[in-house]
Amino acid sequence: MTRDKALSLSIRGLSYALLDRSKTMRPILDNVDLNVREGEFVSVVGPSGCGKSTLLNFISNLLPVQSGELEVLGAPVRSFNTKVGYVFQQHALLPWRSVIENTELGLEVKGESRDERRARCRDVLAQMGLAGFEDHYPSEISGGMRQRVSLARTLVAEPEFILMDEPFGALDAQTKVLIQEIFLQYWERHRRSVLFVTHDLGEAISLSDRVVVMSARPGRIIADHVIDLPRPRNGEKLRSDPRFIEYHDLLWSALRDEAANAMQVAQ
Amino acid sequence: MNAASRSNDAAVIRISQFVTLIGFIILWEVSARLGLSNVTWTSSPFRIAAEFWESLTSGELPRHLGVTLSEAVAGLALGAVVGILLGMVLGVSRLVGAIIEPFIMALNCLPRVALGPLIVMYLGIGFASKFALAFSLVVVPMMINVFEGIRSTDPVLVNLLRTVGASRMQTFFKLLLPNCIPWIFSALRVSISFAMIGAIVGEFISARAGIGYMIDTAAGAFDVTAMLMPLIVLMLVTFTFDRLFVMLRNRMLHWRPADQR
Ligand SMILES: Nc1ncnc2c1ncn2[C@@H]1O[C@H](COP(=O)(O)OP(=O)(O)OP(=O)(O)O)[C@@H](O)[C@H]1O
Ligand SMILES: [Mg+2]
Numbered sequence: 330m331t332r333d334k335a336l337s338l339s340i341r342g343l344s345y346a347l348l349d350r351s352k353t354m355r356p357i358l359d360n361v362d363l364n365v366r367e368g369e370f371v372s373v374v375g376p377s378g379c380g381k382s383t384l385l386n387f388i389s390n391l392l393p394v395q396s397g398e399l400e401v402l403g404a405p406v407r408s409f410n411t412k413v414g415y416v417f418q419q420h421a422l423l424p425w426r427s428v429i430e431n432t433e434l435g436l437e438v439k440g441e442s443r444d445e446r447r448a449r450c451r452d453v454l455a456q457m458g459l460a461g462f463e464d465h466y467p468s469e470i471s472g473g474m475r476q477r478v479s480l481a482r483t484l485v486a487e488p489e490f491i492l493m494d495e496p497f498g499a500l501d502a503q504t505k506v507l508i509q510e511i512f513l514q515y516w517e518r519h520r521r522s523v524l525f526v527t528h529d530l531g532e533a534i535s536l537s538d539r540v541v542v543m544s545a546r547p548g549r550i551i552a553d554h555v556i557d558l559p560r561p562r563n564g565e566k567l568r569s570d571p572r573f574i575e576y577h578d579l580l581w582s583a584l585r586d587e588a589a590n591a592m593q594v595a596q
Numbered sequence: 597m598n599a600a601s602r603s604n605d606a607a608v609i610r611i612s613q614f615v616t617l618i619g620f621i622i623l624w625e626v627s628a629r630l631g632l633s634n635v636t637w638t639s640s641p642f643r644i645a646a647e648f649w650e651s652l653t654s655g656e657l658p659r660h661l662g663v664t665l666s667e668a669v670a671g672l673a674l675g676a677v678v679g680i681l682l683g684m685v686l687g688v689s690r691l692v693g694a695i696i697e698p699f700i701m702a703l704n705c706l707p708r709v710a711l712g713p714l715i716v717m718y719l720g721i722g723f724a725s726k727f728a729l730a731f732s733l734v735v736v737p738m739m740i741n742v743f744e745g746i747r748s749t750d751p752v753l754v755n756l757l758r759t760v761g762a763s764r765m766q767t768f769f770k771l772l773l774p775n776c777i778p779w780i781f782s783a784l785r786v787s788i789s790f791a792m793i794g795a796i797v798g799e800f801i802s803a804r805a806g807i808g809y810m811i812d813t814a815a816g817a818f819d820v821t822a823m824l825m826p827l828i829v830l831m832l833v834t835f836t837f838d839r840l841f842v843m844l845r846n847r848m849l850h851w852r853p854a855d856q857r
Contacts (some may be wrong), residue, residue, distance in 0.1 A: 389759050411761040421756045425774050425851045434770070435760040466851040486760070 335403060337490045337522035338365035338388060343397035345383060346547075356547035357383055361397070363541065363550060365490070368520040372533035374584060375543030376591030381526040382418060384548070385492045388524065389415045402490055411439060414488030416496045418526075420479040422467040428478050429454065429463040435486040446485075453485040454478075457511060473504035477511070484515065490522045498528065509536065509564055517561050530584070534576045535564045542583045545591035552583040639821040647825045656810075661829060664795050664807040667723060671730020672784075672791035678731075679738025680780060686739070687746025687776075688768065704736045709797045721802040730794030734787040741783035745776030781845035788837045792830060 345358040358380045365371045373381055386392040387399060390406050399406050401413060414435075422431045429450050436446035454463060457477040467475055480496060497505045513536060516523065527533050533540045534556055542552035556576055558567065567573050621641045627633045628640035635643065651657035686693040686700075712729055719725040749772055757767045799808025807826045814822035849857045 391755055391758065409758055409761050413759075415756075415759045417752060417756065419752050421750075421752045423753065423771065423774070425777075425849075427851075434756075438757075438760050438762045438766055438770075468851065468853050468856075 335367045336364055336400070337367050337369070337402055338363065338524060339398075339400040340364070340388075341398040343384075343387065343394070343399060344547075345380070345387070345392075345395050359544075359547035359549045361548065361550055365522050365524055367522055370516060370523045370525065370536060370538045372525045372527055372537040372540045373543060374527060374530060374533050374540060374580065375548060376545045376584070376588045377528070378591060379543045379546050379587075380548035381543060382494055385415065385494050385524065385526060389413055389492055411435065411486065412489045414483035414486055414491045416480055416483045416491065416493040418494040418496075418498065420467075420472075420475040422475055422478060424467050427464050427466055428459060428470065428474075431467070431478055432482045432485055434482060439486075450481070450485055453481045456515060457481045458507075471504075473500050473508065476500060477508060480508075480512065488521065491524070493523060493525045495526055495528065497532065505532075506564060512536075513562060513564065530577055530580050531568065531573075534558075534573055534580070535562060535567050540576075540580060542580060542587070545587045551587065552580070554579060635820075637820060639824050643821045644825050644828065647821050648829070651825065657826065657829065660806050660810050660826065661833070663723075663805040663809075664726075664792070664799065664830065665833065667726035667795040667798070667806065668730050668788075668791040670723075671727045671794055672734050672787055674727075675731045675734025675791065676738050676784060676787065679735040679783070680742050682735070683739040683742025683776075684746060684768075684772075686743045688764075688772065693743070700736065700739065704740065708732050708736075709793065712797050712801045716798065716801050721804065725801075726795045726798035726803070726806070729798040730791040733790040733794040737786055737790065738780075738783045741779045742776050745779030746772050748779075749775045777848055778845070781841055781848075784841050785838055788841070789834055792834050796830070 340361055340363040343358055343361040344356070346354045346356045349355040361384065363371075363384075373384070375381055383392065387394060388401055388406070390409050394406065401410060423434070426434070429447065432450040432454060433446045436449065451460075451463065454460060457480060459474060459477055459481065462470060462474065467478070470478070476496060476499070483491060497508055500508065509532060516536070525533070525536060530540075537556050539553065539555050541550050541554075543549065544551045554576065558570070558572060558576075624633075624638075625641045628635050628638070628642075633640075648657070682700075686696065709729070711732060712725075715728050715732075716725045719728055753771055753775075754767065757771050762770065795806065796808040796811075799806040800812055803809045803812075807830050810826045811823050814820075814826075846857050
């Protein structure tokens with residue numbers, strides 16, 4: 330089995346609490362254990378506010394570890410690692426840069442030559458269906474296109490481990506399906522390790538090798554299911570597959586109580 | 597709104613502006629000619645134009661205007677450079693920013709034109725005192741604007757730059773600086789008239805040349821026409837600067853939709 334493969338991510342007992350406005354410690358993450366093997370696609374689902382974005386921020390070094398152990402690509406996290414790509418919940422494009430200039434940001438920071446990075450960006454943008462839009466500004470393209478630019482910017486840097494925070498969350502249903510297909514194709518060709526946060530169970534099942542469920546805040550891992558569906562996958566066909574529906578029910582039953590809890594906590 | 601109706605609107609705006617201006621001038625002139633207004637107090641467009649022509653051809657106006665402009669523009673230039681640099685230091689370094697912020701704001705609360713007599717005492721009645729006064733009026737608003745521009749940077753974008761491995765320098769040049777460009781331009785637009793005010797007030801206090809000096813001399817002679825003429829010239833010159841800044845800004849912000857520049 331793939332169990333002996335190297336780990337892209339290994340989290341042991343990660344906890345996090347912060348002082349809230351009334352000066353009491355509020356736990357956000359509670360003893361999280363999570364592994365992602367090399368080349369594995371893992372999705373995280375959980376109620377809103379359970380700490381999913383916070384978890385990704387730890388992995389990317391945006392937050393310093395408070396307690397617990399965290400290893401990314403075989404080493405403890407001490408600085409920003411350009412082998413880790415992060416697709417933010419917001420598309421985070423620089424409004425004064427054109428599509429291609431946004432896409433090349435990471436390569437530019439690394440000091441790659443202009444000609445080389447332009448060629449690579451053109452290539453990835455074409456794969457994302459953005460050929461012909463290289464010189465448009467973010468204000469001139471649709472929300473779905475912005476999201477694809479943000480994805481292209483991460484993929485063009487060829488990260489070994491990709492963090493994705495609800496990258497398709499803000500899209501309408503049709504656009505979402507199209508972009509999922511594009512990304513799925515890309516992923517099945519390159520097989521990078523991915524940790525993918527989403528609210529959409531169908532999305533999680535159709536993309537992932539494994540789906541983990543987090544509890545309402547403070548976030549813990551409460552379920553971990555291998556999605557044993559053949560690849561290459563076709564999102565649309567998959568949805569009528571009986572096993573897809575089984576997985577959906579399984580995950581939903583784990584999630585439902587937590588979602589209800591989260592709503593109550595919020596009230 | 598479609599392009600045709602927008603260009604239609606633009607034409608309507610232009611024509612209305614032109615009609616208003618011409619209407620105002622004609623009304624002023626006619627009321628002066630019919631004796632409805634007293635030319636000793638309010639002059640008339642024709643008199644002002646004649647005064648302008650005479651002063652222009654005799655070389656008086658160009659000389660005085662040159663003096664005032666060099667004071668104001670030099671004050672604006674140095675004030676902008678220093679203000680932008682200070683604003684950036686304040687915006688980038690949280691510690692330095694927190695320490696000196698109250699001092700800066702206190703300075704900003706000082707009615708700086710009131711410093712005029714003191715500055716003239718220190719620096720004399722020549723170029724230096726007017727330049728210094730213009731500078732002192734410009735530097736604080738420039739600084740505050742740049743400071744705000746840096747602080748308004750979207751934290752998500754800061755995180756983006758960090759995760760792609762950008763150094764502090766790269767973050768500054770690729771994110772913080774471009775993010776403040778709109779703030780820099782709105783500060784420049786306010787500052788050009790501040791710089792003119794500084795130069796003119798300095799000239800009022802004591803000077804041997806400049807638009808302020810012209811106005812002061814004409815006031816001594818109770819000559820309203822000779823007071824209004826340089827005033828209007830200065831207004832038009834300052835207005836031209838403002839339009840230039842707007843043009844430059846629109847060029848630099850070409851990535852924004854036209855109605856959000
Ligand atoms: N700067 C902060 N100050 C106080 N509380 C914070 C801060 N950042 C996050 N939190 C809290 O941490 C918890 C986790 O936030 P996080 O953004 O990780 O949630 P999430 O699971 O990504 O939610 P969503 O699905 O809505 O994006 C939230 O309950 C939030 O209230
Ligand atoms: Mg989130």
